Amino acid sequence: MDAEQSFYQHIAQTSDHPMGLVVDKAEGPFIFTRDGKRYVDFISGIAVSSLGHRHPSVIEAVQQQLNKHLHVMVYGEFIQEPQSKYAELLTRQLPPQLDRVYFVNSGTEANEGALKLSKKHTGRHHFVAFRHGYHGDTHGSLSVTGRDVYRDPYLPLLPDVEFLEFNSPEMLESIDNKTAAVILEPIQGEGGIIPADREWLRAVRERCSEVGALLIFDEIQTGFYRTGTLFAFQHYGVVPDILCLAKAMAGGMPMGAFVSSSKIFEGFKQDPPLNHVTTFGGHPVSCAAACATLSELLKGDFGTKARHIEQKIKSTLDHPAIREIRGRGAMLGMELEEAERTRQVVEDCFAEGIILGWTLHSNTLVRLAPPLIMEDALLDDTLHTIMDILDRHW
Structure with a gap:
Protein backbone atom coordinates (compact mmCIF):
# COMPACT_ATOMS: atom_id res chain seq x y z
CA MET A 1 0.00 0.00 0.00
CA PRO A 56 19.84 25.84 5.85
CA SER A 57 20.47 27.32 9.31
CA VAL A 58 17.58 25.35 10.79
CA ILE A 59 18.67 22.10 9.11
CA GLU A 60 22.23 22.56 10.38
CA ALA A 61 21.05 23.22 13.96
CA VAL A 62 18.80 20.14 13.88
CA GLN A 63 21.60 17.93 12.56
CA GLN A 64 24.06 19.15 15.17
CA GLN A 65 21.63 18.47 18.00
CA LEU A 66 20.78 15.03 16.61
CA ASN A 67 24.44 14.13 17.05
CA LYS A 68 24.30 15.11 20.76
CA HIS A 69 21.05 13.86 22.27
CA LEU A 70 17.28 13.69 21.83
CA HIS A 71 14.84 13.46 24.76
CA VAL A 72 16.60 12.83 28.09
CA MET A 73 14.09 13.84 30.81
CA VAL A 74 10.67 15.35 31.29
CA TYR A 75 10.45 19.14 31.23
CA GLY A 76 12.27 21.23 33.80
CA GLU A 77 14.54 18.70 35.53
CA PHE A 78 17.76 18.48 33.51
CA ILE A 79 19.70 21.50 32.27
CA GLN A 80 19.85 21.27 28.49
CA GLU A 81 21.85 23.81 26.52
CA PRO A 82 19.37 24.21 23.62
CA GLN A 83 16.57 25.14 26.05
CA SER A 84 18.69 27.57 28.07
CA LYS A 85 20.27 29.19 25.04
CA TYR A 86 16.95 29.74 23.31
CA ALA A 87 15.15 30.99 26.41
CA GLU A 88 17.86 33.61 26.91
CA LEU A 89 17.76 34.72 23.27
CA LEU A 90 13.96 34.93 23.20
CA THR A 91 13.54 36.84 26.46
CA ARG A 92 16.23 39.35 25.40
CA GLN A 93 13.84 40.46 22.63
CA LEU A 94 10.94 41.05 25.05
CA PRO A 95 10.01 43.65 27.67
CA PRO A 96 11.77 43.00 31.01
CA GLN A 97 8.62 41.70 32.75
CA LEU A 98 8.40 38.85 30.21
CA ASP A 99 11.54 37.18 31.53
CA ARG A 100 10.65 33.49 31.84
CA VAL A 101 9.56 30.88 29.29
CA TYR A 102 7.65 27.62 29.57
CA PHE A 103 8.21 25.45 26.49
CA VAL A 104 5.46 23.20 25.11
CA ASN A 105 4.76 21.37 21.85
CA SER A 106 2.06 23.43 20.13
CA GLY A 107 -0.04 26.58 20.18
CA THR A 108 -3.06 25.08 21.88
CA GLU A 109 -0.80 23.75 24.66
CA ALA A 110 0.62 27.23 25.12
CA ASN A 111 -2.89 28.62 25.57
CA GLU A 112 -3.86 25.78 27.92
CA GLY A 113 -0.83 26.53 30.07
CA ALA A 114 -1.59 30.26 30.07
CA LEU A 115 -5.15 29.65 31.25
CA LYS A 116 -3.97 27.38 34.07
CA LEU A 117 -1.24 29.84 35.07
CA SER A 118 -3.81 32.66 35.24
CA LYS A 119 -6.05 30.65 37.57
CA LYS A 120 -3.11 29.64 39.76
CA HIS A 121 -1.75 33.19 40.06
CA THR A 122 -5.01 35.04 40.63
CA GLY A 123 -7.03 32.42 42.50
CA ARG A 124 -9.91 33.24 40.15
CA HIS A 125 -11.61 31.08 37.51
CA HIS A 126 -13.60 33.45 35.28
CA PHE A 127 -12.27 34.12 31.77
CA VAL A 128 -13.12 36.76 29.19
CA ALA A 129 -12.60 35.97 25.50
CA PHE A 130 -13.92 37.40 22.24
CA ARG A 131 -16.36 36.37 19.56
CA HIS A 132 -14.68 34.89 16.49
CA GLY A 133 -11.43 34.44 18.40
CA TYR A 134 -9.59 31.17 17.90
CA HIS A 135 -7.21 29.64 20.44
CA GLY A 136 -7.01 25.93 19.59
CA ASP A 137 -8.98 22.71 19.75
CA THR A 138 -8.10 21.14 23.10
CA HIS A 139 -10.80 21.53 25.72
CA GLY A 140 -9.49 24.59 27.54
CA SER A 141 -8.47 26.42 24.38
CA LEU A 142 -11.76 25.52 22.72
CA SER A 143 -13.58 26.88 25.77
CA VAL A 144 -12.25 30.38 25.00
CA THR A 145 -12.69 30.09 21.21
CA GLY A 146 -15.53 32.34 20.13
CA ARG A 147 -17.26 30.27 17.48
CA ASP A 148 -20.22 28.10 18.51
CA VAL A 149 -20.07 25.81 15.48
CA TYR A 150 -16.78 24.38 16.78
CA ARG A 151 -17.71 24.53 20.47
CA ASP A 152 -21.20 23.02 20.43
CA PRO A 153 -20.23 19.41 19.57
CA TYR A 154 -18.01 19.28 22.67
CA LEU A 155 -20.17 20.93 25.32
CA PRO A 156 -19.94 21.18 28.25
CA LEU A 157 -16.59 22.96 28.19
CA LEU A 158 -14.96 25.11 30.86
CA PRO A 159 -17.56 27.06 32.84
CA ASP A 160 -17.34 30.78 33.55
CA VAL A 161 -16.19 31.96 30.12
CA GLU A 162 -17.77 35.17 28.84
CA PHE A 163 -17.50 36.28 25.21
CA LEU A 164 -17.38 39.97 24.33
CA GLU A 165 -17.39 41.75 20.97
CA PHE A 166 -13.90 42.31 19.61
CA ASN A 167 -13.00 46.02 19.35
CA SER A 168 -16.09 47.05 21.35
CA PRO A 169 -15.21 49.37 24.27
CA GLU A 170 -18.75 49.34 25.64
CA MET A 171 -18.40 45.81 27.03
CA LEU A 172 -15.13 46.16 28.94
CA GLU A 173 -16.89 46.56 32.28
CA SER A 174 -17.52 42.81 32.08
CA ILE A 175 -13.84 42.46 33.00
CA ASP A 176 -14.04 42.70 36.79
CA ASN A 177 -12.48 41.51 40.05
CA LYS A 178 -13.70 37.96 39.38
CA THR A 179 -11.78 37.72 36.09
CA ALA A 180 -8.68 35.54 36.10
CA ALA A 181 -7.62 36.56 32.59
CA VAL A 182 -8.63 38.10 29.31
CA ILE A 183 -7.37 36.16 26.29
CA LEU A 184 -7.23 37.63 22.78
CA GLU A 185 -5.34 37.74 19.51
CA PRO A 186 -3.94 41.19 18.63
CA ILE A 187 -5.02 40.29 15.10
CA GLN A 188 -7.79 37.70 14.95
CA GLY A 189 -6.54 35.06 12.53
CA GLU A 190 -9.14 32.37 11.93
CA GLY A 191 -11.83 34.93 12.74
CA GLY A 192 -11.10 36.74 9.48
CA ILE A 193 -7.78 38.63 9.87
CA ILE A 194 -9.25 41.37 12.07
CA PRO A 195 -6.70 43.72 13.69
CA ALA A 196 -7.42 45.09 17.13
CA ASP A 197 -8.07 48.81 17.35
CA ARG A 198 -5.12 50.52 19.07
CA GLU A 199 -7.10 52.54 21.59
CA TRP A 200 -9.39 49.62 22.35
CA LEU A 201 -6.45 47.32 23.06
CA ARG A 202 -4.94 49.91 25.37
CA ALA A 203 -8.29 50.19 27.15
CA VAL A 204 -8.34 46.40 27.64
CA ARG A 205 -4.84 46.59 29.14
CA GLU A 206 -5.88 49.37 31.50
CA ARG A 207 -9.03 47.56 32.57
CA CYS A 208 -7.11 44.35 33.32
CA SER A 209 -4.56 46.25 35.39
CA GLU A 210 -7.34 48.07 37.23
CA VAL A 211 -9.17 44.91 38.36
CA GLY A 212 -6.17 42.58 38.76
CA ALA A 213 -6.93 40.34 35.79
CA LEU A 214 -4.10 39.00 33.65
CA LEU A 215 -3.95 39.82 29.95
CA ILE A 216 -3.02 36.93 27.64
CA PHE A 217 -1.97 37.64 24.07
CA ASP A 218 -2.28 34.68 21.72
CA GLU A 219 0.45 35.46 19.18
CA ILE A 220 0.60 31.97 17.77
CA GLN A 221 -0.06 33.20 14.21
CA THR A 222 1.14 36.78 14.56
CA GLY A 223 4.57 36.12 16.06
CA PHE A 224 8.06 36.24 14.59
CA TYR A 225 7.75 39.17 12.15
CA ARG A 226 4.60 37.88 10.45
CA THR A 227 2.89 41.27 10.92
CA GLY A 228 5.96 43.49 10.40
CA THR A 229 7.26 43.56 13.97
CA LEU A 230 8.76 40.65 15.87
CA PHE A 231 5.51 40.38 17.82
CA ALA A 232 2.22 42.07 17.00
CA PHE A 233 1.86 43.65 20.44
CA GLN A 234 4.79 45.89 19.52
CA HIS A 235 2.55 47.70 17.02
CA TYR A 236 0.30 48.76 19.86
CA GLY A 237 2.60 49.67 22.72
CA VAL A 238 0.67 47.24 24.94
CA VAL A 239 2.47 44.51 26.90
CA PRO A 240 0.58 41.39 27.96
CA ASP A 241 1.07 39.52 31.23
CA ILE A 242 1.37 36.24 29.33
CA LEU A 243 2.50 35.86 25.71
CA CYS A 244 1.64 32.63 23.83
CA LEU A 245 3.76 31.55 20.86
CA ALA A 246 4.08 28.65 18.39
CA LYS A 247 3.81 28.13 14.58
CA ALA A 248 6.83 29.98 13.08
CA MET A 249 8.79 29.54 16.28
CA ALA A 250 11.01 26.60 15.29
CA GLY A 251 11.30 26.81 11.52
CA GLY A 252 9.03 23.84 10.84
CA MET A 253 9.71 21.78 13.98
CA PRO A 254 6.86 21.35 16.49
CA MET A 255 7.11 23.84 19.33
CA GLY A 256 5.16 26.33 21.40
CA ALA A 257 5.72 28.43 24.50
CA PHE A 258 4.08 30.78 26.94
CA VAL A 259 6.12 33.62 28.38
CA SER A 260 5.45 35.57 31.55
CA SER A 261 7.17 37.04 34.62
CA SER A 262 9.13 35.15 37.23
CA LYS A 263 6.58 36.27 39.81
CA ILE A 264 3.60 34.87 37.93
CA PHE A 265 5.40 31.61 37.19
CA GLU A 266 5.97 31.00 40.91
CA GLY A 267 2.53 29.40 40.95
CA PHE A 268 3.73 26.41 38.95
CA LYS A 269 6.36 25.56 41.59
CA GLN A 270 4.13 25.46 44.64
CA ASP A 271 0.96 23.95 46.12
CA PRO A 272 1.84 21.37 44.88
CA PRO A 273 5.21 21.28 43.11
CA LEU A 274 5.06 20.00 39.54
CA ASN A 275 1.45 21.14 39.08
CA HIS A 276 1.97 21.73 35.36
CA VAL A 277 4.34 19.38 33.56
CA THR A 278 5.04 18.09 30.05
CA THR A 279 7.11 15.19 28.75
CA PHE A 280 8.28 16.55 25.41
CA GLY A 281 7.91 20.33 25.87
CA GLY A 282 11.23 22.02 25.13
CA HIS A 283 12.49 19.07 23.10
CA PRO A 284 16.18 19.77 22.47
CA VAL A 285 15.91 19.39 18.69
CA SER A 286 12.99 21.80 18.52
CA CYS A 287 14.80 24.27 20.79
CA ALA A 288 17.90 24.11 18.61
CA ALA A 289 15.74 24.75 15.54
CA ALA A 290 13.95 27.61 17.29
CA CYS A 291 17.22 29.24 18.32
CA ALA A 292 18.50 29.04 14.74
CA THR A 293 15.21 30.42 13.41
CA LEU A 294 15.14 33.43 15.72
CA SER A 295 18.85 34.11 15.14
CA GLU A 296 18.23 34.12 11.40
CA LEU A 297 15.19 36.38 11.75
CA LEU A 298 17.14 38.86 13.87
CA LYS A 299 19.99 38.99 11.33
CA GLY A 300 17.71 39.95 8.45
Whole structure:
Protein backbone atom coordinates (compact mmCIF):
# COMPACT_ATOMS: atom_id res chain seq x y z
CA MET A 1 0.00 0.00 0.00
CA ASP A 2 1.48 3.36 -1.00
CA ALA A 3 1.41 6.58 1.05
CA GLU A 4 -1.71 7.92 -0.67
CA GLN A 5 -3.73 4.76 -0.03
CA SER A 6 -2.57 4.65 3.58
CA PHE A 7 -3.49 8.30 4.06
CA TYR A 8 -7.10 7.74 3.05
CA GLN A 9 -7.48 4.35 4.78
CA HIS A 10 -5.53 4.78 8.03
CA ILE A 11 -5.00 8.48 8.81
CA ALA A 12 -7.87 10.02 10.79
CA GLN A 13 -9.41 12.63 8.51
CA THR A 14 -10.54 16.11 9.55
CA SER A 15 -12.74 16.78 6.53
CA ASP A 16 -14.31 14.92 3.62
CA HIS A 17 -12.17 16.82 1.12
CA PRO A 18 -8.52 17.15 2.19
CA MET A 19 -6.21 18.99 -0.20
CA GLY A 20 -4.47 15.68 -0.89
CA LEU A 21 -1.06 16.81 -2.13
CA VAL A 22 1.32 13.85 -2.18
CA VAL A 23 4.39 15.69 -0.88
CA ASP A 24 7.81 14.57 -2.04
CA LYS A 25 9.97 17.42 -0.75
CA ALA A 26 9.87 21.12 0.14
CA GLU A 27 12.48 23.83 -0.27
CA GLY A 28 12.29 27.58 0.27
CA PRO A 29 8.86 28.86 -0.80
CA PHE A 30 8.04 25.68 -2.74
CA ILE A 31 6.44 22.29 -2.12
CA PHE A 32 7.12 19.55 -4.70
CA THR A 33 4.79 16.60 -5.19
CA ARG A 34 5.57 13.02 -6.11
CA ASP A 35 4.45 13.63 -9.70
CA GLY A 36 7.02 16.41 -10.07
CA LYS A 37 4.69 19.43 -9.82
CA ARG A 38 5.88 22.56 -8.01
CA TYR A 39 3.57 24.58 -5.74
CA VAL A 40 4.11 28.04 -4.29
CA ASP A 41 3.29 27.80 -0.59
CA PHE A 42 1.48 31.14 -0.30
CA ILE A 43 0.20 30.36 3.21
CA SER A 44 3.52 29.15 4.71
CA GLY A 45 1.99 25.97 6.07
CA ILE A 46 -0.48 28.26 7.92
CA ALA A 47 2.06 30.84 9.15
CA VAL A 48 4.72 28.26 10.10
CA SER A 49 7.38 28.40 7.38
CA SER A 50 8.24 32.09 7.60
CA LEU A 51 11.85 31.33 6.59
CA GLY A 52 10.62 28.96 3.90
CA HIS A 53 10.94 25.20 4.02
CA ARG A 54 14.19 23.60 5.19
CA HIS A 55 16.12 26.78 5.83
CA PRO A 56 19.84 25.84 5.85
CA SER A 57 20.47 27.32 9.31
CA VAL A 58 17.58 25.35 10.79
CA ILE A 59 18.67 22.10 9.11
CA GLU A 60 22.23 22.56 10.38
CA ALA A 61 21.05 23.22 13.96
CA VAL A 62 18.80 20.14 13.88
CA GLN A 63 21.60 17.93 12.56
CA GLN A 64 24.06 19.15 15.17
CA GLN A 65 21.63 18.47 18.00
CA LEU A 66 20.78 15.03 16.61
CA ASN A 67 24.44 14.13 17.05
CA LYS A 68 24.30 15.11 20.76
CA HIS A 69 21.05 13.86 22.27
CA LEU A 70 17.28 13.69 21.83
CA HIS A 71 14.84 13.46 24.76
CA VAL A 72 16.60 12.83 28.09
CA MET A 73 14.09 13.84 30.81
CA VAL A 74 10.67 15.35 31.29
CA TYR A 75 10.45 19.14 31.23
CA GLY A 76 12.27 21.23 33.80
CA GLU A 77 14.54 18.70 35.53
CA PHE A 78 17.76 18.48 33.51
CA ILE A 79 19.70 21.50 32.27
CA GLN A 80 19.85 21.27 28.49
CA GLU A 81 21.85 23.81 26.52
CA PRO A 82 19.37 24.21 23.62
CA GLN A 83 16.57 25.14 26.05
CA SER A 84 18.69 27.57 28.07
CA LYS A 85 20.27 29.19 25.04
CA TYR A 86 16.95 29.74 23.31
CA ALA A 87 15.15 30.99 26.41
CA GLU A 88 17.86 33.61 26.91
CA LEU A 89 17.76 34.72 23.27
CA LEU A 90 13.96 34.93 23.20
CA THR A 91 13.54 36.84 26.46
CA ARG A 92 16.23 39.35 25.40
CA GLN A 93 13.84 40.46 22.63
CA LEU A 94 10.94 41.05 25.05
CA PRO A 95 10.01 43.65 27.67
CA PRO A 96 11.77 43.00 31.01
CA GLN A 97 8.62 41.70 32.75
CA LEU A 98 8.40 38.85 30.21
CA ASP A 99 11.54 37.18 31.53
CA ARG A 100 10.65 33.49 31.84
CA VAL A 101 9.56 30.88 29.29
CA TYR A 102 7.65 27.62 29.57
CA PHE A 103 8.21 25.45 26.49
CA VAL A 104 5.46 23.20 25.11
CA ASN A 105 4.76 21.37 21.85
CA SER A 106 2.06 23.43 20.13
CA GLY A 107 -0.04 26.58 20.18
CA THR A 108 -3.06 25.08 21.88
CA GLU A 109 -0.80 23.75 24.66
CA ALA A 110 0.62 27.23 25.12
CA ASN A 111 -2.89 28.62 25.57
CA GLU A 112 -3.86 25.78 27.92
CA GLY A 113 -0.83 26.53 30.07
CA ALA A 114 -1.59 30.26 30.07
CA LEU A 115 -5.15 29.65 31.25
CA LYS A 116 -3.97 27.38 34.07
CA LEU A 117 -1.24 29.84 35.07
CA SER A 118 -3.81 32.66 35.24
CA LYS A 119 -6.05 30.65 37.57
CA LYS A 120 -3.11 29.64 39.76
CA HIS A 121 -1.75 33.19 40.06
CA THR A 122 -5.01 35.04 40.63
CA GLY A 123 -7.03 32.42 42.50
CA ARG A 124 -9.91 33.24 40.15
CA HIS A 125 -11.61 31.08 37.51
CA HIS A 126 -13.60 33.45 35.28
CA PHE A 127 -12.27 34.12 31.77
CA VAL A 128 -13.12 36.76 29.19
CA ALA A 129 -12.60 35.97 25.50
CA PHE A 130 -13.92 37.40 22.24
CA ARG A 131 -16.36 36.37 19.56
CA HIS A 132 -14.68 34.89 16.49
CA GLY A 133 -11.43 34.44 18.40
CA TYR A 134 -9.59 31.17 17.90
CA HIS A 135 -7.21 29.64 20.44
CA GLY A 136 -7.01 25.93 19.59
CA ASP A 137 -8.98 22.71 19.75
CA THR A 138 -8.10 21.14 23.10
CA HIS A 139 -10.80 21.53 25.72
CA GLY A 140 -9.49 24.59 27.54
CA SER A 141 -8.47 26.42 24.38
CA LEU A 142 -11.76 25.52 22.72
CA SER A 143 -13.58 26.88 25.77
CA VAL A 144 -12.25 30.38 25.00
CA THR A 145 -12.69 30.09 21.21
CA GLY A 146 -15.53 32.34 20.13
CA ARG A 147 -17.26 30.27 17.48
CA ASP A 148 -20.22 28.10 18.51
CA VAL A 149 -20.07 25.81 15.48
CA TYR A 150 -16.78 24.38 16.78
CA ARG A 151 -17.71 24.53 20.47
CA ASP A 152 -21.20 23.02 20.43
CA PRO A 153 -20.23 19.41 19.57
CA TYR A 154 -18.01 19.28 22.67
CA LEU A 155 -20.17 20.93 25.32
CA PRO A 156 -19.94 21.18 28.25
CA LEU A 157 -16.59 22.96 28.19
CA LEU A 158 -14.96 25.11 30.86
CA PRO A 159 -17.56 27.06 32.84
CA ASP A 160 -17.34 30.78 33.55
CA VAL A 161 -16.19 31.96 30.12
CA GLU A 162 -17.77 35.17 28.84
CA PHE A 163 -17.50 36.28 25.21
CA LEU A 164 -17.38 39.97 24.33
CA GLU A 165 -17.39 41.75 20.97
CA PHE A 166 -13.90 42.31 19.61
CA ASN A 167 -13.00 46.02 19.35
CA SER A 168 -16.09 47.05 21.35
CA PRO A 169 -15.21 49.37 24.27
CA GLU A 170 -18.75 49.34 25.64
CA MET A 171 -18.40 45.81 27.03
CA LEU A 172 -15.13 46.16 28.94
CA GLU A 173 -16.89 46.56 32.28
CA SER A 174 -17.52 42.81 32.08
CA ILE A 175 -13.84 42.46 33.00
CA ASP A 176 -14.04 42.70 36.79
CA ASN A 177 -12.48 41.51 40.05
CA LYS A 178 -13.70 37.96 39.38
CA THR A 179 -11.78 37.72 36.09
CA ALA A 180 -8.68 35.54 36.10
CA ALA A 181 -7.62 36.56 32.59
CA VAL A 182 -8.63 38.10 29.31
CA ILE A 183 -7.37 36.16 26.29
CA LEU A 184 -7.23 37.63 22.78
CA GLU A 185 -5.34 37.74 19.51
CA PRO A 186 -3.94 41.19 18.63
CA ILE A 187 -5.02 40.29 15.10
CA GLN A 188 -7.79 37.70 14.95
CA GLY A 189 -6.54 35.06 12.53
CA GLU A 190 -9.14 32.37 11.93
CA GLY A 191 -11.83 34.93 12.74
CA GLY A 192 -11.10 36.74 9.48
CA ILE A 193 -7.78 38.63 9.87
CA ILE A 194 -9.25 41.37 12.07
CA PRO A 195 -6.70 43.72 13.69
CA ALA A 196 -7.42 45.09 17.13
CA ASP A 197 -8.07 48.81 17.35
CA ARG A 198 -5.12 50.52 19.07
CA GLU A 199 -7.10 52.54 21.59
CA TRP A 200 -9.39 49.62 22.35
CA LEU A 201 -6.45 47.32 23.06
CA ARG A 202 -4.94 49.91 25.37
CA ALA A 203 -8.29 50.19 27.15
CA VAL A 204 -8.34 46.40 27.64
CA ARG A 205 -4.84 46.59 29.14
CA GLU A 206 -5.88 49.37 31.50
CA ARG A 207 -9.03 47.56 32.57
CA CYS A 208 -7.11 44.35 33.32
CA SER A 209 -4.56 46.25 35.39
CA GLU A 210 -7.34 48.07 37.23
CA VAL A 211 -9.17 44.91 38.36
CA GLY A 212 -6.17 42.58 38.76
CA ALA A 213 -6.93 40.34 35.79
CA LEU A 214 -4.10 39.00 33.65
CA LEU A 215 -3.95 39.82 29.95
CA ILE A 216 -3.02 36.93 27.64
CA PHE A 217 -1.97 37.64 24.07
CA ASP A 218 -2.28 34.68 21.72
CA GLU A 219 0.45 35.46 19.18
CA ILE A 220 0.60 31.97 17.77
CA GLN A 221 -0.06 33.20 14.21
CA THR A 222 1.14 36.78 14.56
CA GLY A 223 4.57 36.12 16.06
CA PHE A 224 8.06 36.24 14.59
CA TYR A 225 7.75 39.17 12.15
CA ARG A 226 4.60 37.88 10.45
CA THR A 227 2.89 41.27 10.92
CA GLY A 228 5.96 43.49 10.40
CA THR A 229 7.26 43.56 13.97
CA LEU A 230 8.76 40.65 15.87
CA PHE A 231 5.51 40.38 17.82
CA ALA A 232 2.22 42.07 17.00
CA PHE A 233 1.86 43.65 20.44
CA GLN A 234 4.79 45.89 19.52
CA HIS A 235 2.55 47.70 17.02
CA TYR A 236 0.30 48.76 19.86
CA GLY A 237 2.60 49.67 22.72
CA VAL A 238 0.67 47.24 24.94
CA VAL A 239 2.47 44.51 26.90
CA PRO A 240 0.58 41.39 27.96
CA ASP A 241 1.07 39.52 31.23
CA ILE A 242 1.37 36.24 29.33
CA LEU A 243 2.50 35.86 25.71
CA CYS A 244 1.64 32.63 23.83
CA LEU A 245 3.76 31.55 20.86
CA ALA A 246 4.08 28.65 18.39
CA LYS A 247 3.81 28.13 14.58
CA ALA A 248 6.83 29.98 13.08
CA MET A 249 8.79 29.54 16.28
CA ALA A 250 11.01 26.60 15.29
CA GLY A 251 11.30 26.81 11.52
CA GLY A 252 9.03 23.84 10.84
CA MET A 253 9.71 21.78 13.98
CA PRO A 254 6.86 21.35 16.49
CA MET A 255 7.11 23.84 19.33
CA GLY A 256 5.16 26.33 21.40
CA ALA A 257 5.72 28.43 24.50
CA PHE A 258 4.08 30.78 26.94
CA VAL A 259 6.12 33.62 28.38
CA SER A 260 5.45 35.57 31.55
CA SER A 261 7.17 37.04 34.62
CA SER A 262 9.13 35.15 37.23
CA LYS A 263 6.58 36.27 39.81
CA ILE A 264 3.60 34.87 37.93
CA PHE A 265 5.40 31.61 37.19
CA GLU A 266 5.97 31.00 40.91
CA GLY A 267 2.53 29.40 40.95
CA PHE A 268 3.73 26.41 38.95
CA LYS A 269 6.36 25.56 41.59
CA GLN A 270 4.13 25.46 44.64
CA ASP A 271 0.96 23.95 46.12
CA PRO A 272 1.84 21.37 44.88
CA PRO A 273 5.21 21.28 43.11
CA LEU A 274 5.06 20.00 39.54
CA ASN A 275 1.45 21.14 39.08
CA HIS A 276 1.97 21.73 35.36
CA VAL A 277 4.34 19.38 33.56
CA THR A 278 5.04 18.09 30.05
CA THR A 279 7.11 15.19 28.75
CA PHE A 280 8.28 16.55 25.41
CA GLY A 281 7.91 20.33 25.87
CA GLY A 282 11.23 22.02 25.13
CA HIS A 283 12.49 19.07 23.10
CA PRO A 284 16.18 19.77 22.47
CA VAL A 285 15.91 19.39 18.69
CA SER A 286 12.99 21.80 18.52
CA CYS A 287 14.80 24.27 20.79
CA ALA A 288 17.90 24.11 18.61
CA ALA A 289 15.74 24.75 15.54
CA ALA A 290 13.95 27.61 17.29
CA CYS A 291 17.22 29.24 18.32
CA ALA A 292 18.50 29.04 14.74
CA THR A 293 15.21 30.42 13.41
CA LEU A 294 15.14 33.43 15.72
CA SER A 295 18.85 34.11 15.14
CA GLU A 296 18.23 34.12 11.40
CA LEU A 297 15.19 36.38 11.75
CA LEU A 298 17.14 38.86 13.87
CA LYS A 299 19.99 38.99 11.33
CA GLY A 300 17.71 39.95 8.45
CA ASP A 301 15.40 42.92 8.09
CA PHE A 302 12.29 40.76 8.13
CA GLY A 303 10.03 43.41 9.62
CA THR A 304 10.69 45.58 6.59
CA LYS A 305 10.26 42.55 4.33
CA ALA A 306 6.83 41.74 5.82
CA ARG A 307 5.71 45.34 5.34
CA HIS A 308 7.03 45.26 1.76
CA ILE A 309 5.02 42.09 1.08
CA GLU A 310 1.91 43.84 2.42
CA GLN A 311 2.48 46.83 0.12
CA LYS A 312 3.05 44.62 -2.94
CA ILE A 313 -0.04 42.51 -2.29
CA LYS A 314 -2.33 45.46 -1.65
CA SER A 315 -1.10 47.43 -4.66
CA THR A 316 -1.15 44.48 -7.09
CA LEU A 317 -4.40 42.79 -6.08
CA ASP A 318 -6.62 45.61 -7.31
CA HIS A 319 -9.74 43.96 -8.68
CA PRO A 320 -13.50 44.67 -8.51
CA ALA A 321 -14.05 41.18 -7.09
CA ILE A 322 -12.07 42.08 -3.99
CA ARG A 323 -14.13 43.74 -1.28
CA GLU A 324 -11.18 44.30 1.04
CA ILE A 325 -7.65 43.20 1.84
CA ARG A 326 -7.04 43.53 5.55
CA GLY A 327 -4.39 42.62 8.08
CA ARG A 328 -0.79 43.63 8.63
CA GLY A 329 2.52 42.65 7.10
CA ALA A 330 2.42 39.19 5.58
CA MET A 331 -0.71 38.20 7.51
CA LEU A 332 -3.47 39.31 5.17
CA GLY A 333 -6.96 38.27 4.21
CA MET A 334 -8.51 38.89 0.79
CA GLU A 335 -12.28 39.25 1.19
CA LEU A 336 -14.28 38.30 -1.92
CA GLU A 337 -17.98 38.77 -2.54
CA GLU A 338 -19.43 35.29 -2.67
CA ALA A 339 -18.56 31.91 -1.19
CA GLU A 340 -18.84 29.73 -4.30
CA ARG A 341 -16.67 32.03 -6.39
CA THR A 342 -14.17 32.22 -3.55
CA ARG A 343 -13.97 28.42 -3.61
CA GLN A 344 -13.44 28.47 -7.37
CA VAL A 345 -10.64 31.02 -7.09
CA VAL A 346 -8.83 28.98 -4.44
CA GLU A 347 -9.23 25.77 -6.46
CA ASP A 348 -8.06 27.38 -9.70
CA CYS A 349 -5.02 28.83 -7.94
CA PHE A 350 -4.30 25.35 -6.61
CA ALA A 351 -4.50 23.94 -10.14
CA GLU A 352 -2.02 26.64 -11.24
CA GLY A 353 0.41 25.68 -8.48
CA ILE A 354 -0.45 28.26 -5.81
CA ILE A 355 -1.51 27.06 -2.37
CA LEU A 356 -4.08 29.36 -0.77
CA GLY A 357 -6.71 28.65 1.86
CA TRP A 358 -9.61 29.93 3.89
CA THR A 359 -9.73 30.89 7.52
CA LEU A 360 -11.82 28.63 9.76
CA HIS A 361 -14.55 31.18 10.39
CA SER A 362 -15.10 32.58 6.87
CA ASN A 363 -15.79 31.06 3.47
CA THR A 364 -15.26 34.32 1.57
CA LEU A 365 -11.87 35.29 3.01
CA VAL A 366 -8.73 33.96 1.31
CA ARG A 367 -5.66 33.67 3.51
CA LEU A 368 -2.51 35.34 2.11
CA ALA A 369 0.56 34.55 4.23
CA PRO A 370 3.63 34.00 2.04
CA PRO A 371 7.05 33.10 3.43
CA LEU A 372 9.06 36.15 4.45
CA ILE A 373 11.95 34.98 2.27
CA MET A 374 9.91 35.18 -0.95
CA GLU A 375 11.68 37.19 -3.64
CA ASP A 376 9.89 39.90 -5.59
CA ALA A 377 9.96 38.08 -8.93
CA LEU A 378 8.11 35.07 -7.52
CA LEU A 379 5.78 37.29 -5.50
CA ASP A 380 4.91 39.30 -8.62
CA ASP A 381 4.32 36.18 -10.72
CA THR A 382 2.09 34.68 -8.03
CA LEU A 383 0.02 37.83 -7.61
CA HIS A 384 -0.45 38.26 -11.36
CA THR A 385 -1.66 34.66 -11.62
CA ILE A 386 -4.17 35.34 -8.85
CA MET A 387 -5.34 38.42 -10.77
CA ASP A 388 -5.78 36.37 -13.94
CA ILE A 389 -7.86 33.82 -12.05
CA LEU A 390 -10.02 36.56 -10.54
CA ASP A 391 -10.67 37.79 -14.09
CA ARG A 392 -11.98 34.35 -15.05
CA HIS A 393 -14.71 34.45 -12.45
CA TRP A 394 -15.77 38.11 -12.58
